[in-house]
Amino acid sequence: MDYAASSPALLAPVPLPWQRQPLAPLQPVQTLHVRKGETAVLEAERGRVWLTCEGRPEDHFLEAGQRLQFAGPARLRVSADGRAAACLRWALSPA
Secondary structure (H helix, E strand, O other), X not given: OOHHHHOHHHOOOOOOOOEEEEEOOOOOOEEEEEOOOEEEEEEEEEOEEEEEEOOXXXXXXXXXXXXXXXXXXXXXXXXXXOOOOEEEEEEEEEO
């Protein structure tokens, strides 16, 4: 067996199936569901995104280019922060 070929550090990263969620200012909060065994990767593509995970006390604010991950199960609430539009890029991957 060729160890170098099977080493996870040397394998090409698996591309994530990214989706875009436009967030209009003053739009109702959107919900993203993350199932057990999944990890959600969230990135602010533009604008400022507010997000929180149901059951956790902290809120998060992502500026364009910033990224967070949440392991499921989780129910995430997201919206544009303030009166400017934003866009959230997200993907679900196996944990």
